Amino acid sequence: MAKVLDSKIPAGPVPEKWKEYKAHQRLVNPKNKLKLDVIVVGTGLAGASAAASLGEMGFNVINLCIQDSPRRAHSIAAQGGINAAKNYQNDGDSVYRLFYDTVKGGDYRAREANVYRLAEVSNNIIDQCVAQGVPFAREYGGMLANRSFGGAQVSRTFYAKGQTGQQLLLGAYSSLSCQVKAGKVKLYTRYEMEDVVIVDGRARGIIAKNLVTGKLERFSANAVVIATGGYGNTYFLSTNAMGCNCTAAVQCYRKGAYFANPSYVQIHPTCIPVHGDKQSKLTLMSESLRNDGRIWVPKKLEDAKALQAGTKQGWEIPEEDRDYYLERRYPAFGNLVPRDVASRAAKERCDKGFGVNNTGLAVFLDFSESINRLGLDVIMQRYGNLFEMYEEITDVFPGDVANEINGVKYYKPMMIYPAIHYTMGGIWVDYELQTTIPGLFAIGECNFSDHGANRLGASALMQGLADGYFVLPYTIQNYLADQAVWPKIPTDRPEFDEAEKAVNAEIDRLMNIKGKRSVDSIHKELGHIMWEYVGMGRTAEGLKTGLKKMHELEKEFDTNLFVPGTKEGLNVELDKAIHLRDFFTMGQLVAFDALSRNESCGGHFREEYQTEEGEAKRDDENYFYVGCWEYKGKGNEPELIKEPLEYEAIKVQTRNYKN
Numbered sequence: 001m002a003k004v005l006d007s008k009i010p011a012g013p014v015p016e017k018w019k020e021y022k023a024h025q026r027l028v029n030p031k032n033k034l035k036l037d038v039i040v041v042g043t044g045l046a047g048a049s050a051a052a053s054l055g056e057m058g059f060n061v062i063n064l065c066i067q068d069s070p071r072r073a074h075s076i077a078a079q080g081g082i083n084a085a086k087n088y089q090n091d092g093d094s095v096y097r098l099f100y101d102t103v104k105g106g107d108y109r110a111r112e113a114n115v116y117r118l119a120e121v122s123n124n125i126i127d128q129c130v131a132q133g134v135p136f137a138r139e140y141g142g143m144l145a146n147r148s149f150g151g152a153q154v155s156r157t158f159y160a161k162g163q164t165g166q167q168l169l170l171g172a173y174s175s176l177s178c179q180v181k182a183g184k185v186k187l188y189t190r191y192e193m194e195d196v197v198i199v200d201g202r203a204r205g206i207i208a209k210n211l212v213t214g215k216l217e218r219f220s221a222n223a224v225v226i227a228t229g230g231y232g233n234t235y236f237l238s239t240n241a242m243g244c245n246c247t248a249a250v251q252c253y254r255k256g257a258y259f260a261n262p263s264y265v266q267i268h269p270t271c272i273p274v275h276g277d278k279q280s281k282l283t284l285m286s287e288s289l290r291n292d293g294r295i296w297v298p299k300k301l302e303d304a305k306a307l308q309a310g311t312k313q314g315w316e317i318p319e320e321d322r323d324y325y326l327e328r329r330y331p332a333f334g335n336l337v338p339r340d341v342a343s344r345a346a347k348e349r350c351d352k353g354f355g356v357n358n359t360g361l362a363v364f365l366d367f368s369e370s371i372n373r374l375g376l377d378v379i380m381q382r383y384g385n386l387f388e389m390y391e392e393i394t395d396v397f398p399g400d401v402a403n404e405i406n407g408v409k410y411y412k413p414m415m416i417y418p419a420i421h422y423t424m425g426g427i428w429v430d431y432e433l434q435t436t437i438p439g440l441f442a443i444g445e446c447n448f449s450d451h452g453a454n455r456l457g458a459s460a461l462m463q464g465l466a467d468g469y470f471v472l473p474y475t476i477q478n479y480l481a482d483q484a485v486w487p488k489i490p491t492d493r494p495e496f497d498e499a500e501k502a503v504n505a506e507i508d509r510l511m512n513i514k515g516k517r518s519v520d521s522i523h524k525e526l527g528h529i530m531w532e533y534v535g536m537g538r539t540a541e542g543l544k545t546g547l548k549k550m551h552e553l554e555k556e557f558d559t560n561l562f563v564p565g566t567k568e569g570l571n572v573e574l575d576k577a578i579h580l581r582d583f584f585t586m587g588q589l590v591a592f593d594a595l596s597r598n599e600s601c602g603g604h605f606r607e608e609y610q611t612e613e614g615e616a617k618r619d620d621e622n623y624f625y626v627g628c629w630e631y632k633g634k635g636n637e638p639e640l641i642k643e644p645l646e647y648e649a650i651k652v653q654t655r656n657y658k659n
Contacts, residue, residue: 025474026481033058036480037221037488039206041193041248043070045165045461046444047227048172049468055179057473059480062219063176064191064208066243070173074229074241075464078165079286079386080149081157082129082461084122089146093154095119100650102459105151105338106424106452107602107618108652109264111626111645113431114449121470122462126158128469132171135160147291147382149457151338151657157458162286162386168461172468191217192575193248194503196224196255196440199495203440207499211575214568216500218491222483223439223476226252227468230423230445232265234583234590235535236527238420239271239284245579246586249427249446253585257435258628258641260428260448262586263593263604266455267536268421269295269342272393272414273362280520282419283393285365286386287457290335292370292379293414295342296322297354297363304354314356314364315402315410325349329613333657340454340602340616341657343418347536348614350417357415366413367398390414418536422460424451424603425593428628428643432475433467441476443467448626453602507567510577515560519576522557526580526587529553534591537607543595547588554584589629589638596640599623620652 028036036059040051043065051063067073087093099119103110126144130136136158137145146155160167179185190211197205197218205220231246232238253259270290272283298304299321306312326345327334337345346363349355356362371379376399380387391397396412403410427435427442429449434441444464451459533546557580565571600609600616601623609617626643 026478028477028480030058034060035488036060036483037062038223038225038476038480039064039219039221040225040227041206042073042227042229042444042446043067043176044073044075044227044229044444045169045172045464046468047225048073048169048176049465050225050227050443050472051185052172052175052179053469053473054476055182055184056175059184061179061185062188062221063185064188064193064219066190066192066211068189070176070187070189071169073169074244075169075461076163076166077239077241077284078168078461079162079284080288081147081159081164081458082125082168082465083149083156083456083458084126084158084462085119085156086123086126086144086146087156088143089155091154093156095122097154098122098156101152102450102456103452103650104655105456106454107340107616107655108452108620108647108650109261109601109626109645110452111449112647112649116649117471118450118463118466121466124470125462125465128465129168129171132174134167134171137161147288148336149287150290150336150342151333151456152336153333157288159288162288162383162389165461168465172465193226193228193251194578195251195499196437197495197499198255198437199489199493202438204489205491205496207496207503209503209575212570214566214571216503218496218500220489220491220496222480222486223441225441225443225472225476226427226446227442227444228446230426231262231583231586232420232423233579234526234587235420235530236524237274237279237282237531239268239282240421242281245582247579247582249442250582250585252427252435252437252440252442254631255437256631257437257440257442258428258630259425259589260626260628260643261425261453261593262589262629263597263627264424264451264453264602265420265590266339266422266424266603267343267418269339269346269418270365270416271419271421272390273357273359273417283389284419284421285390285414285416286383287339289365289383289386289414290342292374292382293335293365293367294324294369295326295335295346295363295365295416296324297349297356299323301353304356304360307356308358308360310358313402314366314413318405319408323349323354330657332659337657338454338456339421340605343536344605344614346416346418362415362417364413365416366411368409368411368413371399371411372409420531420535422455424448424453424455425590428626432478433472434475434479439479441472443472453604506581507574507578510561510574510581511563511567513559513561513563515562517556517560517562519561519563519573519580522553522561523576523580523583525553526550526583530587530590534587534594537605538594539607540595543591547591547595550584550588550591557581557584592638593627593629597623597627616655618654624652
């Protein structure tokens with residue numbers, strides 16, 4: 001029998017209870033703030049906004065990032081937009097509707113209270129970003145523009161062409177830079193956290209590696225905040241930057257922080273397909289393209305075979321021979337169904353033989369109808385840089401006329417296929433974003449709290465900025481209010497000695513294996529195992545096979561790895577080896593969680609549990625909980641601990657995007 005966890009959250013999300021909770025806010029004495037240090041690891045949207053906010057509030061902040069500048073954090077890769085319930089379109093949006101859509105989009109596996117808070121602060125985020133000068137798209141009259149995203153029937157997504165994440169990060173970076181200049185934030189670039197230091201049961205510092213010199217350095221503080229992103233690169237090929245990793249989160253897990261819902265991995269439906277075995281990452285095409293692009297495959301199997309053989313092109317197939325399968329299956333939402341639904345539908349068509357490229361693993365995203373209706377200039381204003389990016393990678397420009405049939409112009413379509421993208425699982429946190437280790441907080445994608453089994457598009461930027469600007473700076477004070485009486489901990493304490501010694505020993509172990517295989521060759525093999533057995537479609541037998549193969553490959557890693565160079569100075573291969581060690585832990589954790597959850601929901605799809613129409617089949621009677629995992633040592637199966645979910649404001653029901 002699994003343990004049951006008390007989440008320490010208010011019973012429900014209704015505003016009265018949220019106000020009652022805020023009434024118990026314990027603020028730190030302004031004089032004491034000058035004595036309190038907080039470490040923030042990561043400078044993406046969540047990390048940069050948290051560091052800037054804490055610095056502005058008077059705390060002394062130590063901010064670390066692995067990049068050479070916070071402006072290169074992976075948040076800049078977000079393209080499509082950020083959600084908020086402003087209701088500028090007057091189409092019936094509201095805080096409650098954003099809350100409802102997010103819970104429904106997460107397949108009723110998110111915490112109700114957390115999601116309501118997220119919806120509540122969404123409007124403040126837009127005001128904050130506009131004040132920072134973020135150049136959101138605007139209507140002709142000057143109002144901020146909106147567009148739709150999957151899982152919603154209203155327009156609530158604010159955007160800056162196809163580079164929303166970059167523009168939002170520049171806004172957060174400007175605030176961060178202001179606090180750096182004011183002396184409230186000390187910024188350390190090209191540093192990576194290798195371990196968290198626990199003193200008397202509390203997180204009181206970290207061990208970090210200077211990625212340029214190779215030296216380990218110690219940092220002491222009253223609290224530690226992790227904002228280091230997700231674990232998608234466990235799959236090797238993903239839409240994440242190659243440097244994205246889960247080392248900081250996994251080290252927290254090893255030190256006692258629970259890891260929640262690891263099996264909830266998002267597959268993004270609009271990615272440029274794999275085109276060979278030499279790729280190191282995949283390129284995402286924004287979900288916003290589904291506003292004006294229509295997804296289709298041929299109706300006739302012979303047309304699909306001709307496309308795969310290269311004897312026919314997509315624009316040669318007339319309208320009546322095209323299967324717009326999302327519009328056919330989900331008439332109410334059409335091409336704007338949530339990502340997990342769109343991804344599985346694409347896989348189903350390709351598995352049946354209707355794929356449209358030489359591998360049979362692609363579908364078309366076509367803009368012919370919208371260009372004919374609105375004109376190419378309008379489409380280019382909305383998606384110009386995305387069209388250019390697609391052309392640069394594939395040498396196909398989606399705005400080029402390719403054919404004319406019965407007076408109708410047909411344009412060259414994009415080809416897309418699902419790929420690993422975002423991870424909804426992460427470090428378990430309570431309502432105050434604190435982990436099971438007192439003094440250790442997790443924000444943004446590296447925690448689990450807001451998305452349930454599937455994240456709706458344009459919600460990642462919303463969560464990152466909500467956590468950094470409007471949640472953590474308040475909730476962390478409940479913890480720090482007691483810390484002013486604590487003396488500042490020196491970094492020469494035995495706990496720091498022990499942590500640094502352990503990190504050094506692990507680095508020496510990796511350097512001294514001196515085998516014959518490169519990090520990338522092993523990581524690529526791990527990625528194949530993950531995609532094949534722990535990917536879009538999972539079975540109990542496949543998951544067991546995947547776990548067995550991962551154990552065997554991990555032994556190969558431990559005995560036959562070759563890391564060139566030395567541990568002194570810059571050694572990218574050593575850093576990748578450390579990341580890969582943690583990807584093994586993470587991959588097995590994803591498989592354990594998927595194997596324990598005998599149902600399908602959101603990003604977790606067990607093929608044994610589906611409806612006759614191929615939809616996810618949840619089991620609310622047995623699996624209506626957050627699955628938390630406690631580390632039990634290398635080679636041992638982690639222990640499952642359940643946090644029951646409690647819903648008051650929303651009725652739990654089967655997701656329906658058909659009517």
